[in-house]
Amino acid sequence: MTSPFPTPGEAVGVDVGATKIAAVRVTAEGTVSARARRATPGRTAHELVGAIGELVAQLGGDRVAAVGVGLPGMVDARTGALAFAPGLGFARAPLRAMIADAVGLPVVTDNDANVAAWAEYRLGAGRGHDHQALVTLGTGLGCGVVVAGRLLRGSHGFAAEASHLTVDPLGPLCECGKRGCWGVSASGATIAALGRRAAAARPASLLAGLIGEGSRDAGEAVTEAARGGDAEALEILERVGTLTGTGLAALANVFDPAVLIVGGGPVAAGELLLAPARVSFAQQLYSPGDRPPVPVVAARFGADAGAIGAALLAVDTAAGGPAAVP
Numbered sequence: 001m002t003s004p005f006p007t008p009g010e011a012v013g014v015d016v017g018a019t020k021i022a023a024v025r026v027t028a029e030g031t032v033s034a035r036a037r038r039a040t041p042g043r044t045a046h047e048l049v050g051a052i053g054e055l056v057a058q059l060g061g062d063r064v065a066a067v068g069v070g071l072p073g074m075v076d077a078r079t080g081a082l083a084f085a086p087g088l089g090f091a092r093a094p095l096r097a098m099i100a101d102a103v104g105l106p107v108v109t110d111n112d113a114n115v116a117a118w119a120e121y122r123l124g125a126g127r128g129h130d131h132q133a134l135v136t137l138g139t140g141l142g143c144g145v146v147v148a149g150r151l152l153r154g155s156h157g158f159a160a161e162a163s164h165l166t167v168d169p170l171g172p173l174c175e176c177g178k179r180g181c182w183g184v185s186a187s188g189a190t191i192a193a194l195g196r197r198a199a200a201a202r203p204a205s206l207l208a209g210l211i212g213e214g215s216r217d218a219g220e221a222v223t224e225a226a227r228g229g230d231a232e233a234l235e236i237l238e239r240v241g242t243l244t245g246t247g248l249a250a251l252a253n254v255f256d257p258a259v260l261i262v263g264g265g266p267v268a269a270g271e272l273l274l275a276p277a278r279v280s281f282a283q284q285l286y287s288p289g290d291r292p293p294v295p296v297v298a299a300r301f302g303a304d305a306g307a308i309g310a311a312l313l314a315v316d317t318a319a320g321g322p323a324a325v326p
């Protein structure tokens with residue numbers, strides 16, 4: 001029989017995406033003890049809060065200390081309100097207060113990349129380093145920066161929007177109106193789009209065959225084709241890796257991190273992506289010979305990063321740790 005009392009240090013972490021919501025229950029040591037997921041409902045804050053409440057209850061939310069929620073948009077660090085989320089269909093909602101009312105627990109809300117960065121800082125590839133940055137290559141590009149052991153939120157909570165750093169001045173047009181933003185030039189979606197284009201141009205290639213099978217997404221097909229020696233798939237990963245290195249160098253020049261972490265699906269390509277990123281990073285970092293090396297490494301956490309990080313951030317904030325300071 002499970003204890004009816006709150007388990008100190010246990011928390012539920014929720015990662016809200018545009019299409020699905022993933023939730024995990026995490027022990028004080030950061031181990032996932034249960035998980036649940038469902039489709040992202042409707043287009044209103046009330047429907048989203050209802051869905052989060054159900055997931056928390058499903059994971060034994062009456063027996064945890066806190067709930068953390070990562071949101072795909074800009075979150076006001078002071079109030080926990082959602083300011084803007086292009087994929088959710090609503091904005092300007094006081095989500096932290098609404099979720100706290102629904103679950104009856106202390107709740108932390110933050111940007112999804114920020115909570116993923118917290119997972120890497122606390123228990124992942126950046127453990128032990130108080131200055132670090134994570135970029136996640138996904139549908140877009142997420143970024144979270146830890147400075148002096150705290151998440152960098154800026155004066156409003158909107159810091160670390162590296163997706164709109166220019167990495168390729170002649171690159172594709174971004175929804176923000178500029179050309180060559182990192183998020184449209186070197187994200188997971190970029191790899192998938194370039195892969196589909198290359199496959200269409202060369203239907204007899206290994207890449208075209210793998211995409212044509214339809215059993216994996218185009219980005220995964222690029223990685224697999226590159227491993228199989230497909231020249232264009234290798235070139236796509238090299239291009240995206242190189243532009244990622246450009247963005248990482250900008251982050252390092254500004255924040256002077258001890259480590260830079262790259263996450264998201266494309267990291268499955270390993271050195272095929274990271275090696276060109278390191279070359280380009282070293283070329284563009286200011287005075288690399290006069291500073292200690294800054295490792296560029298793969299994230300430890302995969303698809304769970306956001307949910308685990310949200311749970312850890314909730315626990316740390318409830319405990320009054322340094323994460324609680326915006």
Ligand SMILES: [Zn+2]
Binds near residue numbers: 177
């Ligand atoms: Zn942009």
